[in-house]
Amino acid sequence: MMESSIKTPVRVRFAPSPTGFFHIGSARTALFNWLFARQNNGKMILRIEDTDKERSNPAFEKDIIDGIKWLGMDWDEGPIADAQNQISNLKSQKYIGEFGPYRQSERLDIYEKYLKQLLDENKAYYCFCPKEQLESDRQAMLAQGLAPKYSGRCRNLQKEEVQKKLDNNEPFVIRFKMPETEVEFQDLIRDKVKFNSALIGDMVIAKNSRSPLFVFSNTVDDYEMKISHVIRGEDHLSNTPKQILIQKALGFNEIKYAHLPLILAPDRSKMSKRYMETSLIDYKNQGYLPEAIVNFTAFLGWHPALEQNLEKDKSFQEKEIFSLKELIEKFNLKRVQKAGAVFNIEKLEWFNIQYIKKLSSKNLFEKIKYFVPTKWTEGENEKILTVAINAEKDRIKKLTDFKELANFFFDLPDYDVKLLVWPQPIVLPSEEIVKEPEINKEKSLANLKLLVEEINKIFKADFNKEKLEKLLMPLTEVWGRGDLLWPLRVALSGKKASPGPFEIMEVLGKEETLRRLNIAIEKLE
RNA sequence: GGCCCUAUCGUCUAACGGUUAGGACACAUCCCUUUCACGGAUGAAAUCGGGGUUCGAUUCCCCGUGGGGCUGCCA
Numbered sequence A: 001m002m003e004s005s006i007k008t009p010v011r012v013r014f015a016p017s018p019t020g021f022f023h024i025g026s027a028r029t030a031l032f033n034w035l036f037a038r039q040n041n042g043k044m045i046l047r048i049e050d051t052d053k054e055r056s057n058p059a060f061e062k063d064i065i066d067g068i069k070w071l072g073m074d075w076d077e078g079p080i081a082d083a084q085n086q087i088s089n090l091k092s093q094k095y096i097g098e099f100g101p102y103r104q105s106e107r108l109d110i111y112e113k114y115l116k117q118l119l120d121e122n123k124a125y126y127c128f129c130p131k132e133q134l135e136s137d138r139q140a141m142l143a144q145g146l147a148p149k150y151s152g153r154c155r156n157l158q159k160e161e162v163q164k165k166l167d168n169n170e171p172f173v174i175r176f177k178m179p180e181t182e183v184e185f186q187d188l189i190r191d192k193v194k195f196n197s198a199l200i201g202d203m204v205i206a207k208n209s210r211s212p213l214f215v216f217s218n219t220v221d222d223y224e225m226k227i228s229h230v231i232r233g234e235d236h237l238s239n240t241p242k243q244i245l246i247q248k249a250l251g252f253n254e255i256k257y258a259h260l261p262l263i264l265a266p267d268r269s270k271m272s273k274r275y276m277e278t279s280l281i282d283y284k285n286q287g288y289l290p291e292a293i294v295n296f297t298a299f300l301g302w303h304p305a306l307e308q309n310l311e312k313d314k315s316f317q318e319k320e321i322f323s324l325k326e327l328i329e330k331f332n333l334k335r336v337q338k339a340g341a342v343f344n345i346e347k348l349e350w351f352n353i354q355y356i357k358k359l360s361s362k363n364l365f366e367k368i369k370y371f372v373p374t375k376w377t378e379g380e381n382e383k384i385l386t387v388a389i390n391a392e393k394d395r396i397k398k399l400t401d402f403k404e405l406a407n408f409f410f411d412l413p414d415y416d417v418k419l420l421v422w423p424q425p426i427v428l429p430s431e432e433i434v435k436e437p438e439i440n441k442e443k444s445l446a447n448l449k450l451l452v453e454e455i456n457k458i459f460k461a462d463f464n465k466e467k468l469e470k471l472l473m474p475l476t477e478v479w480g481r482g483d484l485l486w487p488l489r490v491a492l493s494g495k496k497a498s499p500g501p502f503e504i505m506e507v508l509g510k511e512e513t514l515r516r517l518n519i520a521i522e523k524l525e
Numbered sequence B: 001g002g003c004c005c006u007a008u009c010g011u012c013u014a015a016c017g018g019u020u021a022g023g024a025c026a027c028a029u030c031c032c033u034u035u036c037a038c039g040g041a042u043g044a045a046a047u048c049g050g051g052g053u054u055c056g057a058u059u060c061c062c063c064g065u066g067g068g069g070c071u072g073c074c075a
Helices: A024-039 A058-070 A108-120 A131-143 A159-167 A214-224 A234-250 A280-285 A290-298 A324-330 A345-358 A361-371 A381-395 A401-409 A441-457 A465-479 A481-493 A501-524
Strands: A011-014 A043-046 A124-127 A173-176 A182-187 A191-196 A204-208 A229-233 A256-260 A433-435
Touching: A011 A024, A011 A229, A024 A043, A024 A058, A024 A229, A024 A256, A024 A280, A024 A290, A024 A324, A058 A280, A108 A124, A108 A173, A108 A204, A108 A214, A108 A234, A124 A159, A173 A234, A182 A234, A182 A256, A191 A234, A204 A214, A214 A234, A229 A234, A234 A256, A280 A290, A290 A324, A290 A345, A345 A381, A361 A381, A361 A401, A381 A401, A381 A501, A401 A501, A441 A465, A441 A481, A441 A501, A465 A481, A465 A501, A481 A501
Parallel strands: A011 A043, A229 A256
Antiparallel strands: A124 A173, A173 A204, A182 A191
């Protein structure tokens, strides 16, 4: 079981490129890497792959770093972010770890060195082909039904000729001399994977000696940083043979690979903004808790082994709620699914509900206060908010829901008089009203007046849920529960769905309760 | 088009080659209930197709088919 304990220490990396907001799929990749590192007593390395100068942006890097921390993960080597998550710019305290710098934009000397090695050993060469030429080559091959690959035109240029072109400052790229061979590797999730590199062609590995491309810089850094396992998305599967060949050309040792199944949109296409939110920050802003996102994404393409003794019991309900700590314990790369997994927002919502339920009133308050108007948290309102949160707790799916659910605690919304009448019309899905209740405003009016009378008698000190219920419920035995409680609750909330009337009364207090009842009475008169 | 990966309820998934194919989400019905939500109970719902191997395939192999990824001087 512990066969790897004597081998090289586990060092994994999460290597995002800061070219967009932290993607939820990337977040899962980071999570699986982190779980694997923590579980194997290994190191988690964060490396920023910002070689694409046009598209990279420090703001995105910050978003990624914030996101990782928000989810509850950390890293042992990489950029240092302080308590405020500000990325340090002081050279002396920019990075932690002995294999830095951890931003590729600062590692150009290293890539240049290996590029030179490849060039010197004739394993790479300068290519001066103009883009237009390459494009027409490509089209021609495609038209013939062939796999488009570089023709190799510049592969065997004479040394003198190359030097002349370089001296003339002719634009060039650097291509890797792709050996034509069968590449086979053992994927930790997929087992044997085979590629024929003859189909690939001499790929570009750098735009110039100081502008390496992903396949190259990524390979070099994984070696330089002594990465033991590369855990990444399946979209990189076809990059792996290329990188293995580069490793061989450079004399690097082999690395273990694990390619994670992709997260799919509901129509099974690649998850894209067309169909859904893809950025972690969007989910955060909608009021999903980090624990829910972690739990949900962990279960997208992975599932823990059943406990031995429970396996036999057919009626056994599997546990699905896992903390980060439990995930570290239970995670297993070998149990990662091979096929893509559809992102099911309803399940995420369910996880969120579970974690909201676990929150103490105080913690929930701390989280919700960022999702409500500031007015609600000021002065006396803070107390109202506290009780309102407790009253609505079971109804909150996302933190953002609360504002809409609970606004009536602060301001009575306008509502239709008809809402005060019980029973309510039954509405079928076809939206046709089947049963129009006798618009018996009289009954609601009488009942509300009765309630005003009774509530007037109640001491302010007794305005709590339990006491109010004890004092007012007996009335329903005479006047009917629905007939009495429904108009009361509507008068208080102005909504057709809300917490119970006694809970609301406790929050509103005697004065406001009576004021709202009188508003309802006015409406009915 | 080519190459690679992949396939159990609608979705996420469980099942040493032998199970009434299990669970979760969503859905439906019922109970609780003034409403909504919560909670409880019940139900409907799947092994892509065809060949092998085997006494026996969800499980192993092959061929189709479906889905996905890659096919950049992006990562």
